[in-house]
Amino acid sequence: xxxxxxxxxxxxxxxxxxxxxxxxxxxxxxxxxxxxxxxxxxxxxxxxxxxxxxxxxxxxxxxxxxxxxxxxxxxxxxxxxxxxxxxxxxxxxxxxxxxxxxxxxxxxxxxxxxxxxxxxxxxxxxxxxxxxxxxxxxxxxxxxxxxxxxxxxxxxxxxxxxxxxxxxxxxxxxxxxxxxxxxxxxxxxxxxxxxxxxxxxxxxxxxxxxxxxxxxxxxxxxxxxxxxxxxxxxxxxxxxxxxxxxxxxxxxxxxxxxxxxxxxxxxxxxxxxxxxxxxxxxxxxxxxxxxxxxxxxxxxxxxxxxxxxxxxxxxxxxxxxxxxxxxxxxxxxxxxxxxxxxxxxxxxxxxxxxxxxxxxxxxxxxxxxxxxxxxxxxxxxxxxxxxxxxxxxxxxxxxxxxxxxxxxxxxxxxxxxxxxxxxxxxxxxxxxxxxxxxxxxxxxxxxxxxxxxxxxxxxxxxxxxxxxxxxxxxxxxxxxxxxxxxxxxxxxxxxxxxxxxxxxxxxxxxxxxxxxxxxxxxxxxxxxxxxxxxxxxxxxxxxxxxxxxxxxxxxxxxxxxxxxxxxxxxxxxxxxxxxxxxxxxxxxxxxxxxxxxxxxxxxxxxxxxxxxxxxxxxxxxxxxxxxxxxxxxxxxxxxxxxxxxxxxxxxxxxxxxxxxxxxxxxxxxxxxxxxxxxxxxxxxxxxxxxxxxxxxxxxxxxxxxxxxxxxxxxxxxxxxxxxxxxxxxxxxxxxxxxxxxxxxxxxxxxxxxxxxxxxxxxxxxxxxxxxxxxxxxxxx
Amino acid sequence: xxxxxxxxxxxxxxxxxxxxxxxxxxxxxxxxxxxxxxxxxxxxxxxxxxxxxxxxxxxxxxxxxxxxxxxxxxxxxxxxxxxxxxxxxxxxxxxxxxxx
Numbered sequence: 001x002x003x004x005x006x007x008x009x010x011x012x013x014x015x016x017x018x019x020x021x022x023x024x025x026x027x028x029x030x031x032x033x034x035x036x037x038x039x040x041x042x043x044x045x046x047x048x049x050x051x052x053x054x055x056x057x058x059x060x061x062x063x064x065x066x067x068x069x070x071x072x073x074x075x076x077x078x079x080x081x082x083x084x085x086x087x088x089x090x091x092x093x094x095x096x097x098x099x100x101x102x103x104x105x106x107x108x109x110x111x112x113x114x115x116x117x118x119x120x121x122x123x124x125x126x127x128x129x130x131x132x133x134x135x136x137x138x139x140x141x142x143x144x145x146x147x148x149x150x151x152x153x154x155x156x157x158x159x160x161x162x163x164x165x166x167x168x169x170x171x172x173x174x175x176x177x178x179x180x181x182x183x184x185x186x187x188x189x190x191x192x193x194x195x196x197x198x199x200x201x202x203x204x205x206x207x208x209x210x211x212x213x214x215x216x217x218x219x220x221x222x223x224x225x226x227x228x229x230x231x232x233x234x235x236x237x238x239x240x241x242x243x244x245x246x247x248x249x250x251x252x253x254x255x256x257x258x259x260x261x262x263x264x265x266x267x268x269x270x271x272x273x274x275x276x277x278x279x280x281x282x283x284x285x286x287x288x289x290x291x292x293x294x295x296x297x298x299x300x301x302x303x304x305x306x307x308x309x310x311x312x313x314x315x316x317x318x319x320x321x322x323x324x325x326x327x328x329x330x331x332x333x334x335x336x337x338x339x340x341x342x343x344x345x346x347x348x349x350x351x352x353x354x355x356x357x358x359x360x361x362x363x364x365x366x367x368x369x370x371x372x373x374x375x376x377x378x379x380x381x382x383x384x385x386x387x388x389x390x391x392x393x394x395x396x397x398x399x400x401x402x403x404x405x406x407x408x409x410x411x412x413x414x415x416x417x418x419x420x421x422x423x424x425x426x427x428x429x430x431x432x433x434x435x436x437x438x439x440x441x442x443x444x445x446x447x448x449x450x451x452x453x454x455x456x457x458x459x460x461x462x463x464x465x466x467x468x469x470x471x472x473x474x475x476x477x478x479x480x481x482x483x484x485x486x487x488x489x490x491x492x493x494x495x496x497x498x499x500x501x502x503x504x505x506x507x508x509x510x511x512x513x514x515x516x517x518x519x520x521x522x523x524x525x526x527x528x529x530x531x532x533x534x535x536x537x538x539x540x541x542x543x544x545x546x547x548x549x550x551x552x553x554x555x556x557x558x559x560x561x562x563x564x565x566x567x568x569x570x571x572x573x574x575x576x577x578x579x580x581x582x583x584x585x586x587x588x589x590x591x592x593x594x595x596x597x598x599x600x601x602x603x604x605x606x607x608x609x610x611x612x613x614x615x616x617x618x619x620x621x622x623x624x625x626x627x628x629x630x631x632x633x634x635x636x637x638x639x640x641x642x643x644x645x646x647x648x649x650x651x652x653x654x655x656x657x658x659x660x661x662x663x664x665x666x667x668x669x670x671x672x673x674x675x676x677x678x679x680x681x682x683x684x685x686x687x688x689x690x691x692x693x694x695x696x697x698x699x700x701x702x703x704x705x706x707x708x709x710x711x712x713x714x715x716x717x718x719x720x721x722x723x724x725x726x727x728x729x730x731x732x733x734x735x736x737x738x739x740x741x742x743x744x745x746x747x748x749x750x751x752x753x754x755x756x757x758x759x760x761x762x763x764x765x766x767x768x769x770x771x772x773x774x775x776x777x778x779x780x
Numbered sequence: 781x782x783x784x785x786x787x788x789x790x791x792x793x794x795x796x797x798x799x800x801x802x803x804x805x806x807x808x809x810x811x812x813x814x815x816x817x818x819x820x821x822x823x824x825x826x827x828x829x830x831x832x833x834x835x836x837x838x839x840x841x842x843x844x845x846x847x848x849x850x851x852x853x854x855x856x857x858x859x860x861x862x863x864x865x866x867x868x869x870x871x872x873x874x875x876x877x878x879x880x
Contacts, residue, residue, distance in 0.1 A: 654802040657801050676866075679863050686802060689802075693802075744842055749835040
């Protein structure tokens with residue numbers, strides 16, 4: 001549980017803290033250990049020294065008085081020299097007065113007392129509760145060569161003998177203190193004898209044995225030549241010297257120590273015995289010159305240290321474990337908000353920006369995180385709102401552009417050839433819109449043997465431009481119903497457009513009316529690019545009166561012009577999207593280039609001309625972006641057709657039938673046809689037109705039907721064209737004329753009548769146009 | 781197109797003046813309605829001033845005849861000019877009607 005949450009973070013922290021603690025503890029412990037070790041060693045050595053000194057003191061307390069005794073009795077001996085026998089009393093006295101002294105002898109030089117003989121050594125010793133006196137020296141006991149006599153005599157100093165067992169009296173361990181006796185007869189100081197005191201060493205052994213140091217440390221006394229006087233190993237006492245023992249256990253180190261003991265007064269040495277390293281402190285017993293050594297295993301010095309260390313380590317380990325638990329818990333608790341933050345982050349990512357953040361009371365990094373989170377949330381909300389707005393605005397603009405484009409493209413005629421029945425004309429147009437709709441327009445229609453056409457450019461872009469373009473085009477269609485002169489039409493357009501023109505948008509326009517019967521073109525230019533007239537491999541710009549663009553000044557007087565168009569001439573109209581098409585270096589295509597391009601080539605058709613120009617513009621513009629609508633309208637006038645031609649445009653309503661009748665009657669008048677024939681022609685045409693109304697434009701109002709007639713020789717050819725759905729009247733079957741009235745179906749007579757009246761009836765569909773042709777042979 | 785309807789004795793006289801084409805067909809149909817609703821005992825269609833007929837008109841003439849036959853009435857055409865008659869001939873309508 002504790003370890004699962006924020007596992008890696010708190011785990012890592014704990015790990016690092018723990019490692020650091022352990023490291024610190026190890027260092028501290030080591031420092032403490034080594035320091036303490038040193039201290040303990042020092043202390044132990046001091047202890048050993050003190051203990052030894054203390055023991056020495058205790059020993060000396062016994063030994064020193066002994067030495068003093070001999071000094072005292074020296075004087076008495078002198079006095080008693082005259083009475084040698086009294087010396088027995090003296091020795092007796094010595095023994096009786098000093099409980100530590102087991103025996104005492106006063107031994108003289110050979111033949112010192114002539115009367116006594118060679119040996120004279122009065123001697124008293126303790127035996128049980130009584131004291132026995134005797135003569136020590138005799139032939140069997142030549143004391144002169146004894147250590148206790150000879151050595152002090154030769155070194156002329158008091159002498160403690162090596163310890164020995166008193167075989168005569170209880171086998172006690174003894175030592176003898178011998179002091180030379182001086183005489184200064186004849187002014188020369190010489191040794192005349194030795195006074196001895198035998199000292200039992202049991203008390204001595206007791207004192208030394210009671211020395212305890214550390215756990216198994218002990219004290220040992222060695223005599224001058226290294227004999228073990230006291231030692232825990234009883235078998236060593238008096239049996240071995242340190243040297244013999246060293247040899248026995250094959251420990252040369254010990255031999256060296258023995259030598260050191262004899263050389264130095266006191267020292268600290270270490271030795272290894274049976275693999276155990278031991279410390280030894282030895283010092284001399286001042287009075288006897290024996291060595292007191294205190295020995296203890298080195299290890300035992302450190303025992304207390306070891307114990308403490310172990311305790312410390314245990315405490316530390318327990319402490320660290322506790323530390324681990326506590327820290328882990330603390331950290332986990334501190335990091336609980338992190339878990340909440342993680343959850344909040346996921347909620348925000350899901351799109352919920354009102355997530356409640358964990359409450360942080362402290363002023364630490366968690367608070368920072370909290371504040372940063374808060375800030376992020378707010379900013380996200382704000383950012384997304386801004387993004388939404390931007391996207392909406394962008395979509396709005398794009399849909400506006402789309403609408404503008406649709407308005408524009410809906411308004412311009414796109415079917416080609418637009419007047420297939422008119423042999424005088426080869427006409428083609430194209431409008432390439434720019435990304436941002438530019439408001440170009442073109443339009444045309446034929447009415448009463450006159451081709452009305454316009455090309456224009458609305459200032460501005462986008463929906464406003466496209467709307468103005470739509471208005472202009474509609475006005476064109478309606479105004480031309482009332483006026484027939486270009487200046488009138490354009491003036492009227494201008495007045496309407498100038499009215500309420502708050503936006504000061506304007507339209508440049510070129511309007512032309514070409515009389516197809518004689519090739520006369522009357523036109524009015526309103527600030528538009530002058531068209532080019534191409535004829536016979538040369539081309540010229542129209543010399544136009546510029547006039548003002550439409551929509552600026554209401555009531556402006558527009559002036560029109562007339563020009564005769566020769567046969568096989570082409571009118572090329574365009575907008576400035578062509579001449580101002582620029583490449584990446586901002587170089588314009590220009591009038592010059594257009595002029596020379598159209599002059600230098602022969603073109604097979606109006607379409608061919610326009611397509612070639614477009615390609616040339618493409619070659620100029622290359623990768624640069626198109627900035628304005630590019631519009632081209634080419635009208636090739638093939639010349640007045642000297643056949644009779646007439647046409648009328650009708651709307652697809654039955655109410656227009658009278659107009660058709662009027663048209664047919666005019667044709668009859670023009671050609672001098674008799675009344676029955678005229679009636680029959682009327683009937684046939686009415687049937688044809690009615691069929692178109694009913695079947696080509698089913699339920700679609702406001703559509704055009706063009707009825708035209710030409711006279712070719714003796715053939716009178718009527719053509720009915722419409723842009724409705726494909727409808728072939730010739731497919732209808734002839735009715736059965738033999739049915740009775742009841743049986744006759746209503747309908748199906750139209751085409752039959754036509755067939756009966758006309759000589760030849762054909763249908764074809766050209767591009768998107770139904771073309772229904774009826775031929776009647778007439779005699780003229 | 782003008783239509784005058786007179787009921788004389790047991791005759792219904794329908795005088796047609798002008799043109800009966802697709803444009804005027806609806807008007808004619810409306811005007812004829814009362815005649816079609818009558819028993820059509822004896823209907824006379826006076827075409828003296830009748831100038832022109834197209835297939836829409838022929839259709840209506842056929843309706844008149846069918847309705848009359850269904851009612852056991854009769855329809856007679858009076859004084860149709862030659863042009864219109866030729867149309868009737870062309871379409872075989874001449875056989876469907878009686879003429880005066």
